[in-house]
Amino acid sequence: MNIILFGAPGAGKGTQAELIQKEYNLPHLSTGNIFRAAIKNETLVGLKAKSFMDAGELVPDQVVVEIVAEELEKETYDNGCIFDGFPRTVFQAESLDVILAKKTSGDTTVVALAVPEDELIRRVLSRGQGRTDDTEEGMKNRLKVYHNETAPVLAHYNAKGWVKIIDGIGTVEGIFDRIKEALS
Ligand code: AMP
Numbered sequence: 096m097n098i099i100l101f102g103a104p105g106a107g108k109g110t111q112a113e114l115i116q117k118e119y120n121l122p123h124l125s126t127g128n129i130f131r132a133a134i135k136n137e138t139l140v141g142l143k144a145k146s147f148m149d150a151g152e153l154v155p156d157q158v159v160v161e162i163v164a165e166e167l168e169k170e171t172y173d174n175g176c177i178f179d180g181f182p183r184t185v186f187q188a189e190s191l192d193v194i195l196a197k198k199t200s201g202d203t204t205v206v207a208l209a210v211p212e213d214e215l216i217r218r219v220l221s222r223g224q225g226r227t228d229d230t231e232e233g234m235k236n237r238l239k240v241y242h243n244e245t246a247p248v249l250a251h252y253n254a255k256g257w258v259k260i261i262d263g264i265g266t267v268e269g270i271f272d273r274i275k276e277a278l279s
Pocket of ligand 1: 104126127128130147148152153155159179180181182183184187
């Protein structure tokens, strides 16, 4: 089983991914986490990603797809995966279609967390994890990028009938209950 956690920055993808990981024993693949680790370790990928991340822009598709394809080669992902923050463009979604078609990891469900924009801004600006992109300016740009480049990904998956829209407002546990129900 594959789960694609979809939603704007601040929608709660990372938080819910942790809970899904425990409940369904699926590995969590967060491209944002991979890039943050790469920056910390000063790798070539980190160097390529840093300026885009700091500006709230997307890291170029080629870089992202290569990293995900390489990661998915690992045995850990043979039975499926929770994708968090990927795919973020239609190009990435089409690339993932090709990758998943070659695997036998089962069905894919897109869990789309719906959260109003004022709440997204409030959450991101108060999350206090010291992320260099969690500034007012950074968040403004990430929301613009989300609307222009990421939102169309939902139509790509809607056409396949894979999308479950989840109300992303409420307690962490309450939202997780809705996700479990959608996956059952
Ligand atoms: P996240 O932790 O998912 O919010 O990602 C933080 C930042 O990493 C984003 O604002 C982008 O700059 C970059 N990033 C993460 N995932 C992707 C992706 N799938 N495509 C392009 N850029 C990404």
